[in-house]
Amino acid sequence: MSIFLDKNSKVIVQGITGAEGSYHTDRMVRYGTDIVGGVTPGKGGQKTAQGLPVFDTVRDAVDATGATHTCIFVPPPFAADALFEAYDAGIALAVCITEGVPVHDVLKVVGSTPGMRIIGPNCPGLISPGKASVGIMPGHVFKEGDVGLISRSGTLTYEVVDGLTRAGFGQSTCVGIGGDPIIGTTFVDCLREFQNDAQTNAIVICGEIGGSDEEDAAAYIREHLAQTPIVAFVGGRNAPPGKSLGHAGAIISGNFGTAQSKIAAFKAAGVPVAERPSEIPALLGKRLTSVA
Amino acid sequence: MEYQGKELFRRAGIPVPQSRHAITPRDVADFLESVAGQWVVKAQVLMGGRGKAGKIKFAEGGRQGRAVAEDILATPMPPNRQNPAGEPIKSLLVEEKLPIAKEAYCAITIDRATKKPVVMVSRFGGMDIEEVSENHPESIAKFFVDTAIGYSPFIGRELAFAADLDPGYRKQFPAILGALYDLFFRYGAKLVEINPLALTVDGRVVASDAKVELDDDALFRNPEFAQWQQALPLDEDEKLAAEAGLGIRNFRRFDGNVGTMANGAGLAMATMDAVNFAGGKVANFLDVGGGANAERVRNCYELVVNHTPATAFFINIFGGITRGDEVARGIVEALATTTSRKIPLVIRLTGTNEEEGRRILADAGMTPVETMDEGANRAVEIANRATEPVSK
Numbered sequence: 001m002s003i004f005l006d007k008n009s010k011v012i013v014q015g016i017t018g019a020e021g022s023y024h025t026d027r028m029v030r031y032g033t034d035i036v037g038g039v040t041p042g043k044g045g046q047k048t049a050q051g052l053p054v055f056d057t058v059r060d061a062v063d064a065t066g067a068t069h070t071c072i073f074v075p076p077p078f079a080a081d082a083l084f085e086a087y088d089a090g091i092a093l094a095v096c097i098t099e100g101v102p103v104h105d106v107l108k109v110v111g112s113t114p115g116m117r118i119i120g121p122n123c124p125g126l127i128s129p130g131k132a133s134v135g136i137m138p139g140h141v142f143k144e145g146d147v148g149l150i151s152r153s154g155t156l157t158y159e160v161v162d163g164l165t166r167a168g169f170g171q172s173t174c175v176g177i178g179g180d181p182i183i184g185t186t187f188v189d190c191l192r193e194f195q196n197d198a199q200t201n202a203i204v205i206c207g208e209i210g211g212s213d214e215e216d217a218a219a220y221i222r223e224h225l226a227q228t229p230i231v232a233f234v235g236g237r238n239a240p241p242g243k244s245l246g247h248a249g250a251i252i253s254g255n256f257g258t259a260q261s262k263i264a265a266f267k268a269a270g271v272p273v274a275e276r277p278s279e280i281p282a283l284l285g286k287r288l289t290s291v292a
Numbered sequence: 293m294e295y296q297g298k299e300l301f302r303r304a305g306i307p308v309p310q311s312r313h314a315i316t317p318r319d320v321a322d323f324l325e326s327v328a329g330q331w332v333v334k335a336q337v338l339m340g341g342r343g344k345a346g347k348i349k350f351a352e353g354g355r356q357g358r359a360v361a362e363d364i365l366a367t368p369m370p371p372n373r374q375n376p377a378g379e380p381i382k383s384l385l386v387e388e389k390l391p392i393a394k395e396a397y398c399a400i401t402i403d404r405a406t407k408k409p410v411v412m413v414s415r416f417g418g419m420d421i422e423e424v425s426e427n428h429p430e431s432i433a434k435f436f437v438d439t440a441i442g443y444s445p446f447i448g449r450e451l452a453f454a455a456d457l458d459p460g461y462r463k464q465f466p467a468i469l470g471a472l473y474d475l476f477f478r479y480g481a482k483l484v485e486i487n488p489l490a491l492t493v494d495g496r497v498v499a500s501d502a503k504v505e506l507d508d509d510a511l512f513r514n515p516e517f518a519q520w521q522q523a524l525p526l527d528e529d530e531k532l533a534a535e536a537g538l539g540i541r542n543f544r545r546f547d548g549n550v551g552t553m554a555n556g557a558g559l560a561m562a563t564m565d566a567v568n569f570a571g572g573k574v575a576n577f578l579d580v581g582g583g584a585n586a587e588r589v590r591n592c593y594e595l596v597v598n599h600t601p602a603t604a605f606f607i608n609i610f611g612g613i614t615r616g617d618e619v620a621r622g623i624v625e626a627l628a629t630t631t632s633r634k635i636p637l638v639i640r641l642t643g644t645n646e647e648e649g650r651r652i653l654a655d656a657g658m659t660p661v662e663t664m665d666e667g668a669n670r671a672v673e674i675a676n677r678a679t680e681p682v683s684k
Contacts, residue, residue, distance in 0.1 A: 077512055102510035103402060104480035110407050111439040124612070138612045138644055153558020154582070155610045158643060159664065162610070179557060181404050208558055211404045235561040238568050239577075242375075244541045246557020246579040248509075249404075276566055278665050 002128035002173040003148070003193040003200070004093055004117065005069065011134055012061045013038040014082045015073035016048060020097075024073065024136050026050060031139040033132040036065035058082075058089040071125065071134045072096045079121060080105035087113040095134045096120035096184070106182045118184025122247075124154035124176035135176065145170015147284070148194040150187050151206035152179050152213070152247070156235060160206055160277050167281035172200040179247030181210070187217035195225060202229040202288060204280060205271075209236035210250045210257040218265035229287035232266045233274045234259045293336045295385045296520055297502030304475040306468055306486075307498045311387040317361035323386050324357035333360050336383045339375040340420060347381065350389065357386070377527060390498055394458045395488035397421060397432075398451075398469060399503075400476045408436040409476065411447060411469065413455040417488030418500075431455065443473035461489075464497040479517070480510035532599055536591040542581060543595065548573025549675045551602030551635070553592050555580050555614040563608045566664055572672030575600035583613040589622025590629070597632045603678035604636050606671035608664055611643025620649035624656045636674045640667040 011028070015021040016038025029035050029050055037053040044056030055061040058070065070091050074082045079098040086094045092115075099122040106121060119126055125135010130144030141158050143165045151157040157176055164171065175190050177183055187205060194200045203225075207214035214234060221230060237259040239245050241252040252258050263273045272287065274280045295313045302308055312323045313336075324331060335347035342348050347369060351360040361384055369379040395417030403410040414432045416424045425432060433454035435447050448466025457465065468489070476484045483505035490500040511518045526540060533543035542557075550572045554560040560579040567574045580592050596602055609619050620641060627634070639660040641649045653660055661667045 076509060100509045102480050102513070103482060103507050104477070104510065107402060107407060107409070107439055136613060141643070151558070153556060153561075155554070155556030155612055155614075156558030156562050158610050158612055159559055159562065162642070182402060182407050206558070208561060213404070216405065233562075235558050235565060237565045238546075238574065239561065239564075240544070240546070241373075243544055245544060245561055245577050246539075246541055248541070250557060250561070276569055276665060277562055278663065 001197055001199050002131060003190070003197050004119070004173060004175065005126055005128045005132050005134055007034070007131045009069045009093075009132055009134075010034050010036045010065060010067045011069040011071060011132070012036060012058070012065065012067040013071045013073065014058065014086070016040055016052070016054060017043055017046075018073055021073035022048060024071075025052070027136075027139070028071070028133050031133045033134065036067050037061050058085045058091065062089045062091065067091065069093045069134055070095070072098060074098060076100040076102070080109050083109045083113065083118065087116045091116060093117040093119070094184075095123070095125045097123065097125060097135060101180070103180070103182055106180065106184075110182065110184050119175060120178040120180075120183060122180045123178030123183070124157065126173060126175045128173045129171050137174070137176065141165060142174065143170040145172065146199055146201040147171050148190070148197070148200040148203045149174040149206070150190045150203070151176050152208050152249070153206060153235065156206055156277065160204065160233065160280055163278055163281050164204070164284070167285070169202075169281060169284060172197060179208075179249050181249040187213050188220045191217060191220050191225060195228070202284060203231075204284065205230065205232040205266075207232060207234045207262055208247070208250050209234070209239050209245075209252050209259050209262075210247070212257070214262035215265040218262075218269040218271065221271060222269040226270060229284065230271045231274060231280055231283045231287060232271050233277055233280060234262045234266075293338060294334065294502055295336055295383070297504045298385075298499070300475060300479070300504050301499055301502045304471045306471045306475070307496065308502065309388040309390055309498055309500065311385055314361070314384045314386055315382075317358045317365065320351070320361040320384060320386055321354040321358035324351060325354035330389045331357070332387045332389050333357065333364060334385045334387060335364050335369065335381045336385055337369050337379045337381055339369055339372065339379050341372055342369070345370055390490050390500060391493040392490045392500070393493045394460065394491040395500070396455070396457055396461060396491070397424065397487045398472065398489055399483065399485035399487070400473055401483040403436060406436050408439065409473075411435045411437060411451060411473070413451040413457070415455050415457055417490075421487065437473070442477070443470050445470060458491055460491045460495060461497055468497060468499075475504070479504070479514060480507050481505060482507050532595060536595045537588060538579075538581065538592070542579040544577045545600055546574050546576060548575045549601060549603045549678075550671050551575045551596040551600055551605035552608070553578040553580055553596065553605070554608040555582065555584060555610065555612075555619075559608065559610055563606065563664065563668070566668035567606065567672060570665070570668040570672040572668070572675060575602040580614075584622070585618050586622035586625055589619050590626040593623065593626035594630065594632060597630070597635060602635060602675070604638060604671045604675035606667050607637060607639045607641075608667055609639075609641050609643070611641075611645060611649075614644065616641050616643060616645040616649030617652060618645075620652035623658075624652060627656070636678070638667050638671040638674065640664055
């Protein structure tokens with residue numbers, strides 16, 4: 001079935017006429033995603049280059065198209081508003097690509113939009129290979145299959161997926177959850193979904209330094225997914241404390257958020273941790289045979 | 293810095309000591325000539341540990357004020373674990389000396405796991421909170437605030453009891469914490485902290501220190517802070533990153549000899565890890581960012597070549613938004629136009645427009661490696677050969 005996104009998901013793009021929005025809309029359409037339109041206030045009634053209808057408000061778009069999903073490309077000051085608008089219009093899942101959203105805005109949104117699944121912000125989106133893609137991931141490296149993938153990073157995801165695909169491991173759904181300190185959907189949220197997904201038989205987790213999302217995931221696995229073949233990778237083993245490396249969330253403070261702590265947590269949960277992304281397919285293969 | 297934090301506290305209605313911000317020893321002397329009694333002269337820096345470093349001193353009268361100020365300004369803040377470079381001291385705060393009876397700690401920050409603001413209170417004030425959480429973790433009382441409700445005075449009352457604060461705090465504490473929460477919320481701060489929150493012998497509760505960590509991403513809402521932020525000392529790496537047109541988080545130097553560059557922070561971190569795994573030492577972290585064009589690639593080349601001791605340079609690109617042909621063009625242009633030293637490049641280029649990128653590199657006589665591991669191994673080998681002493 002895949003999680004969060006399938007062939008029947010109807011997707012709109014908020015910020016569809018902007019440079020990023022229109023470029024990636026085109027790519028999503030070409031991947032086969034059912035993009036039903038987009039929103040740019042003041043441009044309602046126009047059509048995009050692909051012939052998609054543009055609406056003034058998310059409500060108009062939902063009323064006219066029955067959209068269930070949205071992909072948000074608006075600039076940071078307007079991202080929270082865009083998410084609230086999506087929530088108000090009854091959108092079920094919102095992917096927020098925007099980088100640099102004020103952290104208090106994110107707090108406010110995630111604390112007051114119960115029932116709407118938010119992926120990101122500052123994320124590459126999600127893809128259910130062979131079905132649909134919402135976000136900016138390069139579709140050609142993915143292949144449909146039974147491995148679920150969750151990652152805090154974008155390009156590292158492509159690297160890992162490329163390795164999986166070449167080794168013959170297709171994917172059910174790949175979720176880029178985002179590199180900010182506060183995000184709508186965590187590793188544990190995704191694990192819970194994969195657990196109930198018939199298509200997903202194995203899981204790969206790409207974590208990185210900072211926060212405790214990996215430790216929480218390890219605890220959840222121990223409790224609920226001990227029988228599922230899962231492999232992890234943790235980026236930033238060689239990062240210094242006190243300085244963010246690229247992602248705002250990738251920061252070690254004191255002994256908190258180190259790669260060592262995350263690796264230890266995964267190992268304690270019986271999850272092998274790859275030292276390099278290239279080792280993931282082999283580790284996964286081993287886990288799959290030992291479980292079978 | 294403290295004086296700015298205290299200015300924000302004052303505006304928010306949090307009691308702070310009387311004070312005067314001073315730049316030179318003469319400013320300090322003039323001020324202390326005009327007031328009576330003992331005052332505290334404090335270095336204005338971002339890093340902690342001022343007391344231990346002798347950068348907080350008492351003074352009475354103009355003459356002593358000048359001497360103390362000169363002494364504090366004479367040397368920068370010495371390095372510590374969090375700030376291995378130390379920090380220059382550019383100004384001082386001259387402040388009323390409080391008759392302190394007790395010191396407590398309180399702070400509000402954002403908890404990643406619960407996605408809520410967390411209010412933290414401890415009866416151990418005036419010391420490094422990391423130490424407190426190591427030695428007396430049970431002493432830190434926490435409350436996770438529901439953002440839909442916000443702060444209400446019961447939170448302060450509950451925390452004062454839970455943290456076992458001296459009863460002298462109780463009456464004023466909930467209101468002070470409320471003002472602190474307002475400040476945290478209004479400015480979209482990442483952290484507000486009072487350490488210590490002093491209880492004086494005459495029963496006043498006063499913020500003896502003030503710390504406000506702003507969110508760079510929210511500066512557009514408070515343009516006045518943008519100036520404050522600009523006046524803050526960027527460290528060397530952050531400055532270099534900004535000059536190269538990168539985000540300040542996108543570049544950081546280490547002491548190895550393998551230069552690295554990748555697109556995307558996660559891949560850049562994994563690239564560093566791969567170099568390390570191959571037995572090498574990285575010279576830097578560099579995320580060239582998404583959608584990098586030829587010019588940005590050229591700037592990054594100069595950044596690594598001119599500002600790190602790298603003797604080999606591993607460029608690891610997995611094209612998504614970033615196009616392989618643009619990156620290849622940037623590399624070729626950088627090599628053609630640079631006047632800086634040249635070091636061997638190891639390039640891995642895959643993803644969007646990789647064929648075109650490879651063709652551009654081939655025309656310039658360069659052959660990319662196939663995988664990240666291969667690239668890391670090759671770069672480490674070259675770097676170590678180049679760095680070996682000649683006598684060997």
